[in-house]
Amino acid sequence: ETGVTQSPTHLIKTRGQQVTLRCSSQSGHNTVSWYQQALGQGPQFIFQYYREEENGRGNFPPRFSGLQFPNYSSELNVNALELDDSALYLCASSLATGENYEQYFGPGTRLTVT
Amino acid sequence: AQSVTQLDSHVSVSEGTPVLLRCNYSSSYSPSLFWYVQHPNKGLQLLLKYTSAATLVKGINGFEAEFKKSETSFHLTKPSAHMSDAAEYFCVVSDQGGFQKLVFGTGTRLLVSP
Numbered sequence: 001e002t003g004v005t006q007s008p009t010h011l012i013k014t015r016g017q018q019v020t021l022r023c024s025s026q027s028g029h030n031t032v033s034w035y036q037q038a039l040g041q042g043p044q045f046i047f048q049y050y051r052e053e054e055n056g057r058g059n060f061p062p063r064f065s066g067l068q069f070p071n072y073s074s075e076l077n078v079n080a081l082e083l084d085d086s087a088l089y090l091c092a093s094s095l096a097t098g099e100n101y102e103q104y105f106g107p108g109t110r111l112t113v114t
Numbered sequence: 115a116q117s118v119t120q121l122d123s124h125v126s127v128s129e130g131t132p133v134l135l136r137c138n139y140s141s142s143y144s145p146s147l148f149w150y151v152q153h154p155n156k157g158l159q160l161l162l163k164y165t166s167a168a169t170l171v172k173g174i175n176g177f178e179a180e181f182k183k184s185e186t187s188f189h190l191t192k193p194s195a196h197m198s199d200a201a202e203y204f205c206v207v208s209d210q211g212g213f214q215k216l217v218f219g220t221g222t223r224l225l226v227s228p
Contacts, residue, residue, distance in 0.1 A: 042218030105157040
C-alpha cells in the first residue's frame with residue numbers, strides 16, 4: 001500500500017451536476033497528478049500540480065479543474081458532468097516533478113454519472 | 115508524442131508456466147518506460163522502469179523486461195506464473211514535457227489457471 005489516499009471511494013452523480021474528488025499525497029511529496037481511467041481503458045493524464053501550481057495538462061476540457069493546498073493535498077473538480085465522465089479517477093503523488101521521480105498511486109474514486 | 119501499444123488484450127497461462135506480455139513503443143528519442151500492475155480494487159503499482167541504463171530491467175515479484183531499441187519493444191516476462199499474478203498490466207511511457215506525464219497503454223489482462 002502507498003501512502004496516497006483518496007475520497008470518496010465511490011460516488012454517484014447526475015448529469016449536469018458538479019463533483020469534487022480529494023487526494024492526500026504521500027508524506028514529503030510535493031507533486032500530484034490526476035488520471036481518468038474509463039472502463040476497459042488505460043489511465044489518461046488530466047493534469048499535474050507542483051507546489052500549488054498547475055504544472056501540465058492533458059487533453060481535457062476546462063470544466064476539469066484542480067487545486068493543490070499548502071500541505072500538498074489536492075482536489076479535482078468536474079463541472080457540468082456528462083455521462084462519459086463515468087470512470088475511475090486516480091491520483092498519484094511524487095517527491096517532485098520530473099521523470100526521475102516515481103509516481104505513487106492511490107486506490108482511486110469510482111465516479112458514476114447517471 | 116510518445117505512445118505505447120500493448121499487443122494482447124488478454125493472456126492466459128497455467129500456474130508455473132512462463133509469462134510474456136508484449137509492448138511496443140513509439141518515441142522520437144530515448145524513452146523512459148515502465149510496467150505497472152493493477153489488481154482489482156487496488157491502486158496501480160510500479161513493477162519496473164527503464165531509464166536508459168541497463169537494457170534488461172529487473173522488477174518486483176520476479177518480473178523483468180528487456181528494452182530493444184531495434185524492435186522498439188519492451189516486453190514483460192516472468193519465468194513462472196503464480197496465481198497472485200492475475201491482474202491488469204499496463205505498459206507506460208513517460209512523455210517528456212518538462213514534467214512527468216505518464217502515457218498508458220490499453221492494458222493486458224493476465225489470467226492464471228491452476
